[in-house]
Amino acid sequence: MSMQDTASSGVALWRLVADGIERGIADGRFAAGDKLPGEMEIAETYRVNRHTVRRALAALAERGLVRAERGSGTYVEAQKLAYPLRSRTRFSEIVGAGGREPRGQLIEASDDIATRELARELGLKAGAPLVRIEAIRLADRTPICVSTTWLSAELFPGAGAVFAATRSMTKLLEHYGVRDYRRGATRITAGIVDATDAARLDLALGRPILVVDATDHDLEGRPLMTKHSRFAAERVEFLVENG
Amino acid sequence: MSMQDTASSGVALWRLVADGIERGIADGRFAAGDKLPGEMEIAETYRVNRHTVRRALAALAERGLVRAERGSGTYVEAQKLAYPLRSRTRFSEIVGAGGREPRGQLIEASDDIATRELARELGLKAGAPLVRIEAIRLADRTPICVSTTWLSAELFPGAGAVFAATRSMTKLLEHYGVRDYRRGATRITAGIVDATDAARLDLALGRPILVVDATDHDLEGRPLMTKHSRFAAERVEFLVENG
DNA sequence: TGAAGTTGTCTATTATCATAGACAACTTCG
DNA sequence: CGAAGTTGTCTATGATAATAGACAACTTCA
Numbered sequence: 124m125s126m127q128d129t130a131s132s133g134v135a136l137w138r139l140v141a142d143g144i145e146r147g148i149a150d151g152r153f154a155a156g157d158k159l160p161g162e163m164e165i166a167e168t169y170r171v172n173r174h175t176v177r178r179a180l181a182a183l184a185e186r187g188l189v190r191a192e193r194g195s196g197t198y199v200e201a202q203k204l205a206y207p208l209r210s211r212t213r214f215s216e217i218v219g220a221g222g223r224e225p226r227g228q229l230i231e232a233s234d235d236i237a238t239r240e241l242a243r244e245l246g247l248k249a250g251a252p253l254v255r256i257e258a259i260r261l262a263d264r265t266p267i268c269v270s271t272t273w274l275s276a277e278l279f280p281g282a283g284a285v286f287a288a289t290r291s292m293t294k295l296l297e298h299y300g301v302r303d304y305r306r307g308a309t310r311i312t313a314g315i316v317d318a319t320d321a322a323r324l325d326l327a328l329g330r331p332i333l334v335v336d337a338t339d340h341d342l343e344g345r346p347l348m349t350k351h352s353r354f355a356a357e358r359v360e361f362l363v364e365n366g
Numbered sequence: 367m368s369m370q371d372t373a374s375s376g377v378a379l380w381r382l383v384a385d386g387i388e389r390g391i392a393d394g395r396f397a398a399g400d401k402l403p404g405e406m407e408i409a410e411t412y413r414v415n416r417h418t419v420r421r422a423l424a425a426l427a428e429r430g431l432v433r434a435e436r437g438s439g440t441y442v443e444a445q446k447l448a449y450p451l452r453s454r455t456r457f458s459e460i461v462g463a464g465g466r467e468p469r470g471q472l473i474e475a476s477d478d479i480a481t482r483e484l485a486r487e488l489g490l491k492a493g494a495p496l497v498r499i500e501a502i503r504l505a506d507r508t509p510i511c512v513s514t515t516w517l518s519a520e521l522f523p524g525a526g527a528v529f530a531a532t533r534s535m536t537k538l539l540e541h542y543g544v545r546d547y548r549r550g551a552t553r554i555t556a557g558i559v560d561a562t563d564a565a566r567l568d569l570a571l572g573r574p575i576l577v578v579d580a581t582d583h584d585l586e587g588r589p590l591m592t593k594h595s596r597f598a599a600e601r602v603e604f605l606v607e608n609g
Numbered sequence: 610t611g612a613a614g615t616t617g618t619c620t621a622t623t624a625t626c627a628t629a630g631a632c633a634a635c636t637t638c639g
Numbered sequence: 640c641g642a643a644g645t646t647g648t649c650t651a652t653g654a655t656a657a658t659a660g661a662c663a664a665c666t667t668c669a
Contacts, residue, residue, distance in 0.1 A: 135655085620661090
């Protein structure tokens with residue numbers, strides 16, 4: 124198989140190889156710390172040139188998923204991010220606990236108007252002015268999730284700019300004097316990634332995603348913000364703790 | 367966006383455009399007979415060169431999904447294949463009823479050994495010799511499903527060669543003197559396509575598939591063959607008729 | 610120490626991807 | 640008819656994708 128001698132599918136060969144290896148890591152065939160097969164062996168199993176394998180491994184290494192050691196082999200770096208769903212959920216703490224570096228980045232901030240549903244979640248009237256923040260969160264260099272967050276524009280004026288500077292929801296709330304907050308009910312569903320999120324999460328089109336809807340409250344129970352998050356299903360594992 | 371000025375994702379631009387249009391057809395934004403937007407307009411919405419759009423449309427036209435009319439426009443040809451699940455289910459009849467030409471093709475035939483589960487379905491002992499047939503079914507030039515079929519090697523010796531010649535399970539059974547057969551219980555689940563099936567079905571990696579497991583019996587209730595089929599979810603719609 | 614196996618780097622070639630511009634051929638509609 | 644809009648075809652250019660072969664640099668292990 125190659126881009127030259129068969130009808131092209133529009134998907135580069137190295138991407139097929141990279142996806143195959145990533146799937147192997149995701150489903151446990153290659154565990155964290157494991158040594159991958161040699162480049163030659165991978166090339167033979169996929170019936171592909173060794174350079175094509177190297178392109179695939181380079182893409183995975185660039186995301187921190189594998190690490191090559193000259194003369195020795197290529198090793199699996201990452202594992203599924205264990206993501207406990209607790210009342211006090213902080214992305215940075217969860218990622219940091221796994222020894223990885225949390226990062227956040229603003230994609231877009233804009234003004235919005237509360238739908239009836241958003242208003243109910245936030246304890247506002249329908250039509251109330253909102254700030255809508257579209258952000259992506261990464262562990263090391265691997266995108267984990269994209270979130271759409273809505274806050275009251277009256278309570279948090281200029282929230283978009285503050286998030287762009289701090290890159291953290293926790294610090295954003297601190298900026299407005301909120302010292303602590305808790306997560307309310309969380310709804311989890313699954314779906315297929317759309318083209319926009321696929322590009323943001325560096326996911327192949329149509330891969331499964333975990334969809335999480337949740338609203339955070341301050342310690343008095345007043346709603347602060349409501350979120351709609353889409354997680355790359357193959358990179359994260361939710362842990363629900365009973366009790 | 368282009369292959370040149372951004373980090374490449376390993377998926378060709380024309381494929382993204384083609385997938386977008388096909389999704390539009392699948393979810394009803396473009397109905398059968400509808401005129402698509404002009405090539406220029408599509409190019410603008412995807413921010414892509416017109417030639418790239420033409421490449422995408424050519425791929426869809428080659429599969430019979432759209433039809434271009436010079437000077438007029440490009441029109442949607444296909445619609446989801448309505449696939450009724452009845453006791454007497456024949457792929458060729460279902461496809462023919464929709465005015466499309468059914469095709470079947472052998473991918474691979476090999477000997478196999480009955481697992482406990484396969485043996486139970488076929489009324490054999492575990493370890494009994496089987497013939498395993500891997501086949502793909504198309505409506506016109508669009509792949510609809512890939513099936514793995516197991517038959518008893520003792521009852522149907524050389525079944526692989528017969529299927530390769532006849533390209534039809536019904537004719538294969540006729541060759542061995544089976545004049546009619548009925549479908550037993552059918553189990554339907556969903557999943558994500560793997561790389562092998564994705565290539566066979568001309569599906570993007572990770573797209574949803576409908577997984578059907580079923581066993582066919584002769585009129586006396588003796589099991590003939592058991593199947594494991596994977597349908598491209600976006601091209602087919604199962605109809606379950608009550609009664 | 611030395612052989613075998615591994616990743617890293619280099620050159621080279623061919624096909625595909627994407628863009629750009631121009632014009633022909635055709636349909637639709639006023 | 641004639642203008643506007645559509646698909647079809649041509650040439651051209653630069654960047655990627657994939658293959659092939661060779662050799663260096665390094666690690667592991669007997």
